[in-house]
């Protein structure tokens with residue numbers, strides 16, 4: 001079985017992920033972390049996506065986390081890399097680095113990125129062709145972002161309250177619910193959940209699968225089904241793994 005990582009969105013999911021021994025690492029938003037968080041060695045702290053008006057704040061927060069014993073942080077963009085380095089933490093690359101080929105993978109490996117999640121726009125064929133000195137993974141399960149915006153569409157364009165969920169959802173023209181992850185950046189989430197639980201053999205060259213939890217209440221049963229390789233029952237998507245963007 002491949003190595004699994006969890007990406008969590010709230011405190012309850014973080015607690016479940018920390019109690020579950022299926023995960024080598026857990027990507028957790030920095031706002032959920034404090035000095036009493038258990039298993040700090042398993043946590044990759046996830047800072048804000050947008051740094052435009054909060055670079056200094058993000059650096060001081062990472063520095064605080066490092067003092068508490070957290071050693072790993074996620075780089076969403078190249079702009080995050082120097083902040084993580086200044087905070088003396090190890091850099092883990094996220095899917096927004098948009099690593100799509102061996103050349104970009106090598107570039108980030110040279111920037112001391114320990115491992116990374118490939119762009120979710122890559123096909124299985126392009127993932128197989130990826131050669132790199134550092135390990136890499138793919139999103140194996142979860143709602144992918146349709147877009148990321150500074151202004152919250154649920155609050156009519158105003159910022160979200162203190163990074164708390166604004167609680168409602170949008171609907172597309174077919175009436176599908178588009179949920180949001182509200183924070184300093186708002187993610188609009190695909191109504192259909194991506195899963196490759198029954199297709200992991202097509203990803204033989206990847207080192208780990210990320211289960212990306214957003215609005216799930218019970219992440220353990222999702223994880224169990226992924227491990228068993230069960231074909232998903234409800235509406236799901238394969239993302240772009242089998243059709244690409246061309």
Ligand SMILES: [Zn+2]
Pocket residue numbers: 152153154155159160161164165166180182183186
């Ligand atoms: Zn919001």
